Amino acid sequence: MTAAAAPTTARARPAPPADLARRAAELEAADALGDLRGRFDLPDDGSVYLVGNSLGALPRAVAPAVADAVQRQWGRSRVGAWNTEGWWTAPQRVGDRIGALLGAAPGQVVVGDCTSVQLHKVHLAAAAEARRRGGPDGGDRSGGRRVVVADPGSFPTDLYVLASDARLAGLEVVLAPPQQVPAVLAARGEEVALVALSQVDYRTGELWDLPGLTRAAHDAGALVLWDLCHSAGVVPAGLDEHDVDYAVGCSYKFLNGGPGAPAWVYVPHRLQAGFANPVPGWNSAARPFAMTGDFSPAADVAVARTGTPQVISLLALEAALTAFDGVDVSAVRARSLSLTGFALEALDALVPEVEVVTPREPDRRGSALALRHPRAWGLARALHARGVEGDFRAPDVVRWGVAPLYLTHADVLAAVVALRAVLDAGEHEAAERSERPTVT
Known part of the structure; x- marks a missing residue:
């Protein structure tokens, strides 16, 4: 859970490297599960929601x-x-x-x-x-x-x-x-x-x-x-x-x-x-x-x-x-592994200084990634300000919950690119000093 307000996306989002952008598109096109994002009521503000392991996004069928x-x-x-x-x-x-x-x-x-x-x-x-x-x-x-x-x-x-x-x-x-x-x-x-x-x-x-x-x-x-x-x-x-x-x-x-x-x-x-x-x-x-x-x-x-x-x-x-409906959980699992595997690939290429705590072996990996950094709270807050919603676990972990039904490979790449931008600009240092909520 998080007590933070909705993220802002005021900062311009950096463009991802062309090779990783191509890779994201190829993986998305090859995915057998298909595009199920339309089954969810997602905001169109460009934010990336990586807290599905705390509170899933709203399916369109719920409100009616x-x-x-x-x-x-x-x-x-x-x-x-x-x-x-x-x-x-x-x-x-x-x-x-x-x-x-x-x-x-x-x-x-x-x-x-x-x-x-x-x-x-x-x-x-x-x-x-x-x-x-x-x-x-x-x-x-x-x-x-x-x-x-x-x-x-x-x-x-x-x-x-x-x-x-x-x-x-x-x-x-x-x-x-x-x-x-x-x-x-x-x-x-x-x-x-x-x-x-x-x-x-x-x-x-x-x-x-x-x-x-x-x-x-x-x-x-x-x-x-x-x-x-x-x-x-x-x-x-x-x-x-x-x-x-x-x-x-x-x-x-x-x-x-x-x-x-x-x-x-x-x-x-x-x-x-x-x-x-x-x-x-x-x-x-x-x-x-x-x-x-x-x-x-x-x-x-x-x-x-x-x-x-x-x-x-x-x-x-x-x-x-x-x-x-019409979805086999094995296909959800396959997409989850594809998304988290690609996120690891992008993290290795762009943010090698951030430690990935989650096991890399597919048979030992759930559908969330844990990133360890001494300024993890600041990273979570600075990413939030850039429209990437994850959560923080004391003392030094940023968690990204990867929900396969509504996230894309482009989404997880955007999150990694935003992480690189936060570190390069030192935004996490100032955010580290911000007040921590009682509910995270």
Whole structure:
């Protein structure tokens, strides 16, 4: 997120080198995904929006869908819209649309609440599932598996929620970066209930090995939870194919659901009957309208629901997901790699003094680039003034989130050229002294 005002583009944009401009045009012409920018309501001020990893751009379908939801559905159908307009089933209906992008068959993803709440649900449900399964020999049901392995570099919310849930459930949290998780499993695998990781590191854009780490967790008898906030919609996850146990994610980044859009949770069919939702509500009951005092859980993915869904936000998200209509996520991934690969090529040629933290290998790169510089805050501010919107992560990283549906190779080249111009003019030095917002 950023608290900054919209960028200005008052400064004349330097022309890119002819060879790189030709290369950008060639890559764009060869891209199989095609031009989907028309599906988004983008300003025509020449700005380059590289914060899709914080808040996706506005799809054109959203505004009329929200207007219809408010004016016609709510305004005219009123309470009847729960039935006539499908409000009640929206969490599963929209969940299926997201599931299609994650490699999940219908009936396994439900939308609602926020990522923090979904993490809380899964942490405690996984702990209960581990207890139900028992110890390594299947006979110890006293809670022998009480360890949760998590990445210390996870987004802070993931760690905050996990620490609280560990206190509630009497779990031990072991912190280990993903590359060290197999060693932890080899040493303590019989104690591990859950491995909780993010598919993409939010700071660096590094992509972790979801299939391999899932297999390693399962080989040790542990469950696995993947946070896909920074990969859903731009990196294939293959949740069903790789037998992932649980996944969560937000929908306002690369899924373009809008600020505060509801999160989602994946619970595969094989785990739904035993999913011990720690926040049960009337929406997760088997017969919600029976209004009984005794809770009986739903037999499908609705068991992961809690309270009344955020209907307006849900319908906005449903409309936003039409930007993916007819698009295979593998093609989105290919375009993402082309865009970030070309950005690396341009950075090497024009700005070699800026360190690229993101791995260069395609199979280790998500859809964001992290650039390290001692004056990173000043660079972010000076680029913003030139119409290039990125964000800053303390202490020294500028992040560029590359959204393949609406960015072009010419866009990423323009961003690199602007970075070169900022450094040459020393604009980042003055901008470094500007006040830093409390929200970045």
